[in-house]
Amino acid sequence: MLNMLRPQFASYGRAMAGMRPSVLATRRYSSSASAGIARRVLQELGLKDENPGVYNGRWTGSGQLVESVNPATGEVLGRVSAGTMSELDETLKAMEAAKHQWREMPAPQRGEIVRQMREALAAKKEPLGRLVALEMGKIYQEGLGEVQEYIDIADYAVGLSRMLNGKVIPSERPGHFMMEQWNPLGIVGVISAFNFPVAVYGWNSAIGLACGNPILWQVAMLPNAKGAPTTNLCSVAVTKILADVLEKNKLPGAICSLVAGGADIGEAMAKDSRIDLISFTGSTPVGRRVALTVQERFGRVLLELGGNNAIIVMDDADIELAVRAVLFAAVGTAGQRCTTTRRLFLHEKIHDPFVERLTKAYGQVRIGDPTEAGVLCGPLHTTAAVERYLEGIADVKAQGGSILYGGRALADRPGNFVEPALTSVQPDAAVVQREIFAPILHTIRVGSLEEAIQFNNAVGQGLSSSLFTRNPEHIFKWTG
Structure with missing residues (x-):
């Protein structure tokens, strides 16, 4: 069972309610944030000036070094190294080895791991929410709300881990009945977008993990002269938090893998039959291509695309x-x-x-x-x-x-x-x-x-x- 239902904006009402009187202020423009805030946030989250963008139990990333830029100031926040095709293959091999241990763990025990991840995220809510504001550009209260979304869906996933039951169905044959049992789907690939650099992954990963599926996270990093969307520092920071929980529980880090990269990585994921489901968030044209590619190999796909x-x-x-x-x-x-x-x-x-x-x-x-x-x-x-x-x-x-x-x-x-x-x-x-x-x-x-x-x-x-x-x-x- 892999239920990707998600209450997208439940926490934003709480986050925004306390600030409404001040947002319609007489002074329209504010100054830029100091570089000191950014340095503090990066330090609290264990980020450096240069960070590897691939995690599969160990941190690597031998591809291009991509700058993450503060859209409010134009200042470079940090750099993340992209993954290569060979590193994607290595990551999938590590996930193939790890998925058996994860799926065989009783669902309530998986839920306990997700609960620990929830607690670890809550402990870093303030710096992580501020990093969302610094790197993506949304206001700090929305950044906090986005991290809270991850925390909320983790709470739901913990409860879900104790409700993964099946039906007992009567048969028309005397003395017989049928039993329904749900099994983990397999490796789930999450291709997320810049505008929700924490919550989208959280909605997918918390449910997927509770249901017994290792998660491969791909964050687009397509540098060009105009500055293509990239929020790689957020993805590295979140992965560090989750990896620490897995390590403390002596579980394979590949259960929560990360490969930062460009369109070549995303296309390879869509084509790779080792990935049982692709969850893509992004534009409608790209989503259409992802869906067609995954369907060609009879894979499964979840799409969250544009709106009007x-x-x-x-x-x-x-x-x-x-x-x-x-x-x-x-x-x-x-x-x-x-x-x-x-x-x-x-x-x-x-x-x-x-x-x-x-x-x-x-x-x-x-x-x-x-x-x-x-x-x-x-x-x-x-x-x-x-x-x-x-x-x-x-x-x-x-x-x-x-x-x-x-x-x-x-x-x-x-x-x-x-x-x-x-x-x-x-x-x-x-x-x-x-x-x-x-x-x-x-x-x-x-x-x-x-x-x-x-x-x-x-x-x-x-x-x-x-x-x-x-x-x-x-x-x-x-x-x-």
Whole structure:
């Protein structure tokens, strides 16, 4: 049994609730974090200036040395050496040897190991959450929330380890019955994305480990002039924490393996029949290629891809509640969540006052270093993301839309900062049909719930949707 169900944002409500009064501050911009904070965090997590990016019971990594850059300052945080194809093969051989010992361990004992991992992660929650902020660029409270997500799913996995039971099924033959027993699937490959450098792996690994499967983690590191997404320090830090637990319990380190590398490593994992399941988080085009490659060898695949998420606000909604929700749904993580709200359908009766209040709220969003208290919007992860943001703004204008707020890259400071943008555009505009991984929110006027639902479902992507109303009939129509 390998259940990958995951409560993605349960902890964010707790993490964000305590900071809402301060994020809409009068001072809009904050200074960059000091290099001293980064040095302290790296030291607490056992990271150095140069770190091996392959772990299979021992740390190696003879490939290219890749810099990890703070997107808020442009400063190099550290370096991680990529794995090679031969090191991937060595890692899989080590995992093949380790998987038998792990699967034969009683499930409650595996759950005890996951519990110890949970405790070890909790002990490093503060520096690990701050590293997420430093390396990925999301605000510190979100970084803490992401580590808490891993802790929460580990709690669930510990309980799951005592519930891996099967059915006893009566047979039509007298004196006979059938028994169902679940067995571990095998090696699970997790290919994660930059925007959730801890939680995505946690959602997959905690469940996979409890169910008896060793985990191979691949983090993309594709350096180029524009700075491709990479959060390798986070992956090395997490793996160190887990490896320490395995070592203390005299278990093979290959149970939690890591191979940092480029597309060649990811493609090789998708093709390798030794990996029984690939869990991929990333863009839709890459996810499609991964799925086809894995299916060619009759492997199993889990995909978490992009979205084009919408919020519908009806004329009977609690406007104050809706404005607050829309603000963080669109601006949080600087628009770099697969569930970021990108389309806002407003009933015509409340459209104008809602846009006016939302625009004022946008004007109060504090943009700056994500490690500072009170900041709501950190940087985009790469300079390439800034370019895509600007291309999206240009497309809005070219397609007859208007910019109600924002739309600029902030050149008055180092880092990849942009202003969260609020636009007005037609629902069938081409720019509305695609996912732009940046804080751009399109507002669209609708005359009825039926029209909003039609527009909501008219794009090729899915993932998440929300409705603000006090009318139960609207709720049932929307969910039905």
